[in-house]
Amino acid sequence: MSFTLSRDNYAFDDPCRKNTQNSSCSCEEASSCEHKERNSSHSDVDMSKPFFNPAGLNWFVTGLFVVGDLAGGGIVALPTAIIQAEFWTGLIVCIILIAVVTYTAYVLGLSWNILLSTWPEYRHHCRKPYPEIGGRAMGPLCKLLVSICIDVTQFGISVVYLLLASKNIQNMIIAFSGGNLSFCILVLIVAACLLPLCFLKSPQDFWWAVVIAMMTTSAAVILIIVGSIIDYDSCHSIAKLPKFKITNLFLSMGTLLFSVGGHSAFPTIQHDMKQPREFTKSVILAFTIMAFMYIPVCIMGYLVYGDSLRDSIIPSIQTVWIQQAINILITIHCILTLTIVFNPLMQEVEDVFHVPQKFGIKRVFVRTGIMIAVVFVAESVPTFGPLLDLVGGSTLTLTSVILPCLFYIYLNAYKRKEEITGKPGTEPASWRDVVMYNEKPTLYICIAIIIIGIIGGGCATFSAIVELTTTEFNLPCYVSVFKTRPPLEEAQTNCCGPLQNVTHIMNGTCSKPDLGFYS
Template sequence: MHEFETQKMLDLKEVPTKPTILPLNGNADSYALKKHSGLSLWAAAVFVGGNMAGSGVLALPRAVANAGPIGIALIAVFCIASGYLGTRLAMCWVIIEERYPEYKKGVRDPYPTIGFHAFGQFGRILVSITNTISLFGVSIVFLILCSDILTALVRSLLPGYTICTWLLVITLLLIPLSWIGSPKEFTWAGIAALVTTVIASVLSIIQAAIDAPTVSPPPEYPAPGFLSFFLAFGAILFSFGGASTFPTIQIDMKDKTKFPKAVAIAFVGLMLIYFPMATTGYYVYGDSVDSNILNNLSQGPMTVAAQVLIGAHVFSAFIIIFNPVCQELEKALKVPSEMTWKRIVTRTLLMLLALFIAETVPRFGKILDLVGGSTISLLTFILPPLFYMRIVDQRKPEWIERRISIIERIICWVMIAVGTLGGVASTVSAVISITQDSGMDVPCYLQPFMITDNSTAI
């Protein structure tokens, strides 16, 4: 893995000879690519799939339950839209390399660089800040999910310990690992992410099908409301959040013109996972399906295997995606890049902040909905078409003139409108759900003060 370092401003006269690849967002799981002679079509497709597939797939059945049967159609629509907008972002990079040949040597941060050429320093800073916030949110999602899975795995052995306790335990385990300068040599991380997610998803689907005849009470399918519908919007967006990272994969390909084919292959593969998981979970468990479908499955070898695979996956992925957040904060605070007490203190405090948020809202699905509706909506649905139109419309006598058809421009503006309205509504719905949900758990740190004779602490 290349060291992640977002530049405040890129001097066009001093382009790095080796790109530092941004960790990947989206649905959640973030990985970097190692520069070799170049990725083939199929290797690029695997990396696209590995970066898109992840913990978000566990929330899709709940998303469909929140939106009703139309949620299945939304998955298909968002899949197509996310893939298309990701290719438009990648096209921005093709144009930038065409206009500035020095970029062919490699860059550290392709997405912020695209933002720079679209809207100057404001565009670069906007992408960098949004991406960092998104990664921090995904880190919290992973922390909660890992604790949730561990709680389920050891419930029979340690019934007195629940997610609040395990959040603290896992955070203490992760704090020393967070002090690592930057994780390297994760060449196969994308493949590992894809393989573990596929196997866990297949096992979950099989177990859900086995559970179907014995589900009690019978599943119910109530009509969706405004709040629940836009919560589904955020969850589904989270599942396709990796589209904002397409340029980081494209610039490592041997033949960059084949990138759209790699996207098509990857998205067909994703739908072969997403559709069965979403539909099976929804129709088997109905409105009772959890935001983490693993919690609905009957305990058995397949469920345990799926939990272990996802748990190991998110535990290791946490370190990868949390590291760039640390580095961005250290750059802002001017903390030395080498190991010092300042790094230890800074990263420990940041881990404790993540723990505090997780202990305040110990619900995997709620943080996932919030991240999906806010930062991922901006990075995946709003900025790519906006940057694409802006860059294509720029003119200089020495540049090849490019144009966008009226139909494509309309599509771009529709995507911006949908991303903006849906993202705002989804974010507001997530905040309302977090603050007003009657079924919401009391924050972990307040529970000891609210124990009664008929209640138990988490």
């Protein structure tokens, strides 16, 4: 999700701009500015000094915001991903991916610092920093492709979080009232309740949403571990792993990337720092916290539940009040995330249709149309697990693994060539420049990550598409409504054991087993 944290210069409120007294070129038009425009800006901006924003965030607070951006809905599916990959393989892949995305976040931060130190127009407010990085690195077409990729990612995340929030609410209704409500109807209700918030111009005061999202996720992690410890004696001895399948390994990679990939927001968050050059500290802090949150949850899921886990670890927690407390916390996170993720996507579409900035009927039509599109996809694919794998394996792999390394080696080559030759370039670096001006260790690491990202992301995407269309296929809601349906599930707990029927809760009931989930 892509948003900025400065209330005075909110990324989705004001158009990308710079002070016209300094230059006639806005940051959105920066890619087409002539070199003479850049030189004229130097009279007012001292480019020899690092960018400093006195009203910005320090590196520690920025790190916490990055955690809030990343940690959320994906965490409930992480244990399943680890088990899909056969624990030790999955745990190693998880650690490697955290290291990879930490490095790609680092080089993405360096890329934005190159823009700040090379083109003065970026020292003013910029609405779309990530596409600007792509445009400066590889040209206007790349800028457009990055923008499209981010929008597709935001749309996919919106669908996943809408499904997850609806599923959690359904489980809460079962637990607290004993009744049930169709999941397909709940999707419509949640979307209808969110729609009025989407009519707001931009969530200028929603910076606190990220803080609350981080707090709710942290509390959910603690409760997941506590609930797993309580279930340990009953379930550990009978837990087992499913047979290893290479397609399951690729699916798990998609889930893992969904859980740690939020790089499209990083340049925007970095731009709101007091000293963007300290973003590296924020990255290290954020991913260290993430590792301490994610890895214990994965280990406990494996040790306690094994292959009785399904899409989410929440229903496997057998202590009902803990299970539902986790449900509430993750649902709050999903709803807060949805209100933020929807906004940039909606404003992007409004730009295409030239919708006025002020509230009006055009905004209502456009934003309602986008919500309808999200609901349609959610009702068409009423299971969030495979869809989460698809988003993680495709667009999130691009924005979080492949593009940061690709853009950095091009921008670094451009910058070093300029420093060595003393002649500012007017065109992006060529591949020859990339090979000539990048340090070899950096070049080799970035190329290796790009190749791994392409192969792993491609396989994960293919496996997720197969999963969506075959083994995990559920009838769309608008088709199943015309068919005779079995009675609604009344139990909300996925019990453990080979037959998924073991529980230590007095008079506890188990949900219907799904023994073929991993096959």
